[in-house]
Amino acid sequence: MALLDTLQQENPVQVIPEGFDEDKIPGLVDEIFTEAIQKRASDIHFKPLEEKLMIYFRIDGQMLPHKEFEKLYHHPIVARIKIISGLKIDEHRLPQDGKSSFTLEEKEVDLRVSVLPTNFGEKVVIRLLEKSPTLVKLQDLGMLPNVLLKVEEKLKSSYGMILAVGPTGSGKSTSLFSMISTFDATKHNICTLEDPIEYKIPNVTQSQINTEIGFDFPDGLRTIVRQDPDIIMVGEIRDQKTASLAIESALTGHLVFSTLHTNTAVGTIQRLLNMDIDRFLISTAVKLIISQRLARKVCNYCREQYAVPKKYHDLLRKEIDVNPEEAFFYKSKGCDKCNQTGYKGRIGLFEVMEMTPAIEELIVKGASNPDIEKKAVEEGTILLRKDALFKAVTGDITIEEALHIMS
Ligand SMILES: [Zn+2]
Incomplete structure (x- = not known):
């Protein structure tokens, strides 16, 4: 059934305005995908309201x-998305999940489509996943120089566990892969x-x-250790x-990388204890815990410095021993390069705790x-809040972003 027919059938009293052209819908949807990819969005939200359809991008x-459309566009746009992601067009009452992909200038992006019935019609959220995302180099994650040195030192260990911890979306796997890619994979298994x-x-x-089968x-780990590994990465404990x-x-001669869902480096030890791991084993096996968050980076193109306001003077002196009279904070007005948001890209904030003899004890x-x-x-561990403040005075993030991370 043609989209317009469906539309008229479902909204019999709605008058189709002159400018509306059903044939333009696929192009319009492609345009939204293109803009989302160009703006580095991770998700696109098609949110129906009573009177209109709102499009949002999640960026950093x-x-x-992003845009709003007359309500009239809601059904055709949703129908178009359903078609390309293999979903049932005539199902409006049940949630649906689908997949598709979109290519822009040789960059292939996977689209994970989720449809949810709401009181104002179906809401679609699409997660955009780059097919071959570029690995971030260890030195580009945003670690302070002495923290980076500490991490690099621990990567020379031949056994033990290195953990990246933090909430969902804090960049844990990016950190793990940047560490793993420092090894020559032709010389290590x-x-x-x-x-x-x-x-x-x-x-x-x-x-x-694949838990469904x-x-x-645990299954995978049992098998991997039989495959003569040097380095093992377990997505999540x-x-x-x-x-x-x-x-x-x-503890048996492998370097093991993994992630855990805990908020602080020290909280990770408690979490492992709660999983019935023996204290002694934790202190012997774990070599390094990297607790992290992702903060929005100030746009370099429109960044301006300003004097540190009086109310933050004590904070800078106490927390990071920086003289506020000589330091600056940074903010951005917004420009074309940052979609007028003042932020561009993200930077990791880190709290790195190494297992020293004193901590072991x-x-x-x-x-x-x-x-x-x-x-x-x-x-020598720099706590997250301190790392955030350091990055505020070096101009990587705004003081507002730092305080948000610290709260
Ligand atoms: Zn800018």
């Missing part, structure tokens, strides 16, 4: 309104277990977890079984989190 973690596989790395053995992280197998692998003794953290700071 932020939802930004590097195996990964992922869900899903995001980056494709040459010469690395990557396996996709019973191929889970979610349960006791995976945790204990990963720790065991780290505290863990084995059952010391509290604040005590372990205090010791880590004494031994």
